[in-house]
Amino acid sequence: MSKQIPNQARVVIIGGGVVGCSLAYHLTKLGWRDVVLLERKQLTSGTTWHAAGLVGQLRATRNMTRLAQYTTTLFDTLEQETGQATGFSQRGSLALATSGERFEELRRGASMARCFGLEVEVISAAEAQAMWPLINIDDVVGAVFLPKDGQVNPIDVTQALAKGARNGGARIIEGAGVTGIRSRNGAVTGVATDRGDIAAEYVVNCAGMWGREVGRMAGVNVPLHAAEHFYIVTEPFDGMTPDLPVMRDPDNCAYFKEDAGKLLLGAFEPVAKPWGMDGIPEDFSFGQLADDFDHFEPVLEAAMRRLPALQDAGVQLFFNGPESFTPDDRYLLGPAPELENFFVAAGFNSVGIQSSGGAGRVLADWIVNGHPPMDLWDVDIRRMLPFQGNAKYLHDRTVEGLGLLYAMHWPFRQFETARPVRTTPFHDRLKSAGACFGEAGGWERPNWFAPDGVAPEYRYSYGRQNWFEHSAAEHMAVREAVGLLDLSTFAKFLLQGRDAERVLNRVCANDVAVAPGRIVYSQWLNDLGGIESDLTITRLAEDVFMIVTAFSSQVRDFHWLNSHIPNDAHAILTDVTSGMACLGIMGPRARDLLQPLTPDDLSNEAFPFATSRRIELGYGHVRASRITYVGELGWELYIPAEFATGIYDTIIAAGADTGIRHTGMHAMNSLRMEKAYRHWGHDITDEDTPLEAGLGFAVAWDKPGGFMGREALLRQREGRVRRKLVQFALDDVDVPLYHNEPIWRDGEIVGYITSGMYGHALGKSLGMGYVERDDGVDAEYVNSGHYEIEVACRRIPATASLKPFYDPKSERVRL
Numbered sequence: 001m002s003k004q005i006p007n008q009a010r011v012v013i014i015g016g017g018v019v020g021c022s023l024a025y026h027l028t029k030l031g032w033r034d035v036v037l038l039e040r041k042q043l044t045s046g047t048t049w050h051a052a053g054l055v056g057q058l059r060a061t062r063n064m065t066r067l068a069q070y071t072t073t074l075f076d077t078l079e080q081e082t083g084q085a086t087g088f089s090q091r092g093s094l095a096l097a098t099s100g101e102r103f104e105e106l107r108r109g110a111s112m113a114r115c116f117g118l119e120v121e122v123i124s125a126a127e128a129q130a131m132w133p134l135i136n137i138d139d140v141v142g143a144v145f146l147p148k149d150g151q152v153n154p155i156d157v158t159q160a161l162a163k164g165a166r167n168g169g170a171r172i173i174e175g176a177g178v179t180g181i182r183s184r185n186g187a188v189t190g191v192a193t194d195r196g197d198i199a200a201e202y203v204v205n206c207a208g209m210w211g212r213e214v215g216r217m218a219g220v221n222v223p224l225h226a227a228e229h230f231y232i233v234t235e236p237f238d239g240m241t242p243d244l245p246v247m248r249d250p251d252n253c254a255y256f257k258e259d260a261g262k263l264l265l266g267a268f269e270p271v272a273k274p275w276g277m278d279g280i281p282e283d284f285s286f287g288q289l290a291d292d293f294d295h296f297e298p299v300l301e302a303a304m305r306r307l308p309a310l311q312d313a314g315v316q317l318f319f320n321g322p323e324s325f326t327p328d329d330r331y332l333l334g335p336a337p338e339l340e341n342f343f344v345a346a347g348f349n350s351v352g353i354q355s356s357g358g359a360g361r362v363l364a365d366w367i368v369n370g371h372p373p374m375d376l377w378d379v380d381i382r383r384m385l386p387f388q389g390n391a392k393y394l395h396d397r398t399v400e401g402l403g404l405l406y407a408m409h410w411p412f413r414q415f416e417t418a419r420p421v422r423t424t425p426f427h428d429r430l431k432s433a434g435a436c437f438g439e440a441g442g443w444e445r446p447n448w449f450a451p452d453g454v455a456p457e458y459r460y461s462y463g464r465q466n467w468f469e470h471s472a473a474e475h476m477a478v479r480e481a482v483g484l485l486d487l488s489t490f491a492k493f494l495l496q497g498r499d500a501e502r503v504l505n506r507v508c509a510n511d512v513a514v515a516p517g518r519i520v521y522s523q524w525l526n527d528l529g530g531i532e533s534d535l536t537i538t539r540l541a542e543d544v545f546m547i548v549t550a551f552s553s554q555v556r557d558f559h560w561l562n563s564h565i566p567n568d569a570h571a572i573l574t575d576v577t578s579g580m581a582c583l584g585i586m587g588p589r590a591r592d593l594l595q596p597l598t599p600d601d602l603s604n605e606a607f608p609f610a611t612s613r614r615i616e617l618g619y620g621h622v623r624a625s626r627i628t629y630v631g632e633l634g635w636e637l638y639i640p641a642e643f644a645t646g647i648y649d650t651i652i653a654a655g656a657d658t659g660i661r662h663t664g665m666h667a668m669n670s671l672r673m674e675k676a677y678r679h680w681g682h683d684i685t686d687e688d689t690p691l692e693a694g695l696g697f698a699v700a701w702d703k704p705g706g707f708m709g710r711e712a713l714l715r716q717r718e719g720r721v722r723r724k725l726v727q728f729a730l731d732d733v734d735v736p737l738y739h740n741e742p743i744w745r746d747g748e749i750v751g752y753i754t755s756g757m758y759g760h761a762l763g764k765s766l767g768m769g770y771v772e773r774d775d776g777v778d779a780e781y782v783n784s785g786h787y788e789i790e791v792a793c794r795r796i797p798a799t800a801s802l803k804p805f806y807d808p809k810s811e812r813v814r815l
């Protein structure tokens with residue numbers, strides 16, 4: 001190990017766990033030799049050393065599964081490449097289901113994994129027992145087996161990655177703690193350490209559970225919190241043979257791993273124990289936490305029922321070590337929006353070993369090329385909001401996060417802890433109206449409304465859930481009368497200044513050089529033509545634009561635009577989300593409802609689609625924008641927060657005659673699916689272009705000055721478009737689509753569903769997803785295929801359409 005602290009490096013990586021070492025390894029693979037990794041104590045001394053070493057590939061989403069799949073490929077060859085043993089053995093893994101719903105979850109996962117060639121077998125309980133002869137299968141209804149899953153020695157694999165990195169030129173320095181982050185003009189310039197300063201172009205925070213503290217040194221929000229994480233290791237006992245696959249019994253919160261004739265039994269208990277509330281002790285190194293047998297006992301008891309031989313096995317080791325968890329159980333990766341060239345890879349939620357290969361590889365790519373190699377929104381640190389760095393919030397959410405990894409991954413499942421955080425001005429009124437709230441980005445959002453006598457609570461399932469009929473009624477109210485939607489959670493920014501139009505027009509693919517009062521729907525593209533954002537822009541005045549985007553993109557979009565304002569431009573971006581509530585009044589009777597409440601003319605002639613005006617309403621003024629995400633006549637009313645409830649009351653009081661109905665987010669989703677309106681983060685991401693997504697109509701190809709991404713888009717337009725976003729309607733109306741289901745065309749997988757929902761006006765189960773072909777996809781190809789969508793290993797015939805199934809000519813929005 002190098003002892004000298006260099007003065008300078010291209011990249012400084014903070015943290016010598018498996019993640020930091022993987023990043024160093026992958027940076028050198030891309031040819032960057034001037035890489036320095038600093039570890040405060042010794043490599044692996046944080047969390048990595050005590051991991052159980054499970055390496056599974058099946059994750060909740062397609063992209064996360066792809067990354068975990070890469071990790072196994074890497075671990076398979078690393079020993080050969082570096083000469084350092086890794087202990088990797090590919091014995092496969094088994095996941096047991098003890099209920100029909102869990103089996104459906106596993107089968108849905110198996111279908112998703114097959115999309116991109118992951119080997120996975122759906123097997124019976126008896127076949128599972130043949131692989132693990134000691135288990136009791138009385139309650140097992142089925143299982144899946146992944147033959148290429150395995151296990152690894154976490155210390156050895158980290159050392160192998162470190163060796164590979166050193167072979168590629170990286171310097172790995174132990175006993176060097178980072179004490180500060182240097183920056184100038186909003187960009188990182190290096191680090192301070194307890195052994196001197198290092199100037200650096202890039203700094204990467206791979207500090208594991210110290211990641212939040214290291215982030216704070218840089219003014220960067222890294223929301224994670226440590227929790228205690230338990231396993232036991234038994235004495236050797238008969239039947240523990242080296243051919244046993246890793247076994248997960250998620251319904252009993254346990255995993256089982258054979259280790260040198262012993263059993264390692266690990267827990268994912270439903271109520272976890274946060275740790276490190278007063279900071280992590282400076283001397284914590286290869287540390288362990290106190291035993292808590294009472295806490296572990298329920299998992300042990302269930303495990304003894306699964307594996308009766310465990311009852312007679314002695315316990316050799318009771319292990320409790322800390323691991324870091326994030327508010328949504330997904331890790332934090334990518335560039336920090338607060339500080340240029342400062343990247344993060346932390347908060348691995350107990351799957352850091354199996355994620356390390358993929359995360360290190362894509363982050364290295366991101367740093368070297370300036371953009372991620374694939375859609376990484378699932379784990380992108382820019383999804384995190386400033387409030388999520390709050391210590392109490394993190395503590396309270398961590399209680400729930402650990403157990404959720406093995407809990408049912410129900411569709412629409414809501415977090416239960418650390419709520420409420422953000423409520424809109426309408427919250428109490430909506431609650432009185434029966435709202436069942438979900439949580440998203442800290443916001444309490446009404447997902448559906450329970451009629452009188454119905455409890456506003458979820459009863460989850462993979463089939464139709466308890467709110468289906470109520471949401472259907474809300475959906476139909478919007479189609480036939482009028483619905484009121486609380487849209488206050490939209491993120492809203494103002495861009496103001498002499499150069500606002502010039503700045504925005506460079507960033508927007510559409511043309512915002514419009515008259516004040518016009519609304520423009522646009523995408524923001526990266527240099528490859530990928531869609532970074534999907535939003536509406538309203539010109540309020542010559543020098544003022546209002547930008548409205550999804551709650552989830554609040555940090556990301558603000559950062560994207562702000563970082564593309566040239567230094568010499570007169571354009572100032574302000575986030576005004578908190579000051580402005582928003583109501584959507586949507587449906588064919590929206591005008592009948594609103595017109596009597598305002599002296600302003602709401603007729604189609606006076607107030608056409610895609611325009612916006614300040615109008616009087618009730619005792620106040622609101623900005624009414626004629627735009628829709630549900631495909632009907634309607635207005636979004638932007639209301640200064642202090643006027644919000646008064647105006648709400650006015651509308652509700654007047655609404656009875658028009659059949660107004662409170663409408664939740666689930667209905668908004670089913671409404672937009674019928675209209676095939678895209679959802680950023682699902683249907684459109686930074687790896688999809690407007691031409692692929694069917695959004696070419698929103699591209700102003702020839703506007704003066706061009707726009708970011710135009711050249712890439714032109715090249716694509718001149719060549720072949722390899723993929724197109726297509727709508728699907730299932731023949732079997734009873735099977736819900738969620739996302740990630742494979743799309744079959746004439747007996748071949750050609751893509752997967754990016755979002756799905758039941759369309760109540762159409763009476764169909766709907767989905768959309770990209771159909772791909774190397775030779776190009778056009779309307780003829782899409783229309784000539786015979787399609788099936790695979791749901792839980794069953795293929796269901798489907799109709800495909802490039803146009804929306806509902807109101808394909810968009811006549812209803814212009815009524």
Ligand SMILES: Cc1cc2nc3c(=O)[nH]c(=O)nc-3n(C[C@H](O)[C@H](O)[C@H](O)COP(=O)(O)OP(=O)(O)OC[C@H]3O[C@@H](n4cnc5c(N)ncnc54)[C@H](O)[C@@H]3O)c2cc1C
Nearest residue numbers: 015017019040046047048052053054178208351352353354
């Ligand atoms: C009981 C248990 C079982 C687990 N089992 C599995 C499993 O089977 N499979 C799996 O995939 N994952 C498992 N995990 C999770 C896995 O161990 C972690 O996700 C992973 O090790 C995290 O790696 P890391 O590199 O992010 O963090 P760490 O290993 O903690 O590395 C961070 C490093 O940063 C260093 N550092 C911190 N601050 C500074 C500073 N200021 N300057 C310099 N260095 C600094 C620390 O000393 C530390 O070494 C398990 C975790 C636990 C607790």
